[in-house]
Amino acid sequence: NAGVTQTPKFQVLKTGQSMTLQCAQDMNHEYMSWYRQDPGMGLRLIHYSVGAGITDQGEVPNGYNVSRSTTEDFPLRLLSAAPSQTSVYFCASGSTRGQGVDGYTFGSGTRLTVV
Amino acid sequence: GIQVEQSPPDLILQEGANSTLRCNFSDSVNNLQWFHQNPWGQLINLFYIPSGTKQNGRLSATTVATERYSLLYISSSQTTDSGVYFCAVHDFGNEKLTFGTGTRLTIIP
Numbered sequence: 001n002a003g004v005t006q007t008p009k010f011q012v013l014k015t016g017q018s019m020t021l022q023c024a025q026d027m028n029h030e031y032m033s034w035y036r037q038d039p040g041m042g043l044r045l046i047h048y049s050v051g052a053g054i055t056d057q058g059e060v061p062n063g064y065n066v067s068r069s070t071t072e073d074f075p076l077r078l079l080s081a082a083p084s085q086t087s088v089y090f091c092a093s094g095s096t097r098g099q100g101v102d103g104y105t106f107g108s109g110t111r112l113t114v115v
Numbered sequence: 116g117i118q119v120e121q122s123p124p125d126l127i128l129q130e131g132a133n134s135t136l137r138c139n140f141s142d143s144v145n146n147l148q149w150f151h152q153n154p155w156g157q158l159i160n161l162f163y164i165p166s167g168t169k170q171n172g173r174l175s176a177t178t179v180a181t182e183r184y185s186l187l188y189i190s191s192s193q194t195t196d197s198g199v200y201f202c203a204v205h206d207f208g209n210e211k212l213t214f215g216t217g218t219r220l221t222i223i224p
Contacts, residue, residue: 031209058211087146088156092212094205103148103163104203104212109156 006036006091006107007091013081013114023091029105031094032074033058034066036087037109043090049074050096083113088112095109117142117206119154119184128192136187136218138202146205147178148188152217153198161187161200192222 007022025032045058049068063085063098065077074093091107093107118141128134140147149161154183162169162176168175174194178185189196202215 035212036173041210043214045209048210050210056210059209090158102146103160105160106150106158109158111156 003078004093004105004107006014006089006090006110008110009108011110011112013078013112015081015083015114017081019078019081021078021089021091023074023076023107025073025074025091025093025105026071027093027105028071030071030092030096032068033092034064034074034076035090035092036060037090046076046089052095056065078112085112085113116205116208117144117204117213119202119204119213119215121200121202121218123204123218125219125221126173126217127221127223128133130192130194132192132222133188134192136189136220138183138185138187138215140183140202140204140215143180147180147185148212149185149204150201150203151177151186151196151198152201154194158201189220192220194222194224197222198219215220 004025028045034046035043037043044060047066049055091112092104094104095102120139122137130181145165164176164178173190175188199217199219202219203212206213
């Protein structure tokens with residue numbers, strides 16, 4: 001049981017380049033999300049999905065796209081990287097049962113630097 | 116949205132000491148979690164504890180939902196316990212995990 005797998009762990013991009021951060025979970029969780037963590041700002045929600053085919057914006061969605069074609073995968077795309085997107089990115093998943101998201105599991109993170 | 120506050124913000128202890136971290140939240144919740152972010156940045160899920168008490172080795176947690184607080188106990192601290200401890204709740208109003216302010220724990224050998 002691998003949990004939540006994120007790749008890559010580290011990435012350096014030039015301004016204007018695009019890339020996809022991969023996230024996969026093997027726990028059959030319905031809920032998946034992407035956060036970014038910046039010093040002094042805490043973790044902020046970028047996008048989330050409550051099931052395959054359903055995505056929605058979080059607090060800081062600009063510059064990012066997501067899709068959810070399967071329950072297992074939730075990739076995050078940076079369309080045209082900017083230095084302001086330098087951050088640590090975390091993918092998280094959780095089950096949804098009635099009112100409760102039954103615990104989140106986080107991936108190990110991707111440290112992205114945009115130069 | 117839900118407000119989540121933690122205390123103390125910083126804690127420095129000798130190896131072997133015990134500690135209690137507190138989490139207060141502003142609204143009734145049924146999905147409180149505790150996480151440990153280690154010095155390498157990984158976010159480790161410690162407890163999912165909407166109410167009651169759970170124990171896992173040297174760590175235990177108690178949530179009193181009716182009084183809107185949760186406590187994390189760490190006994191016989193080890194240097195590997197260092198890092199930042201967060202409590203968090205899922206806010207269904209905006210579908211995000213709202214994190215507390217964190218407690219930075221430093222264990223000195």
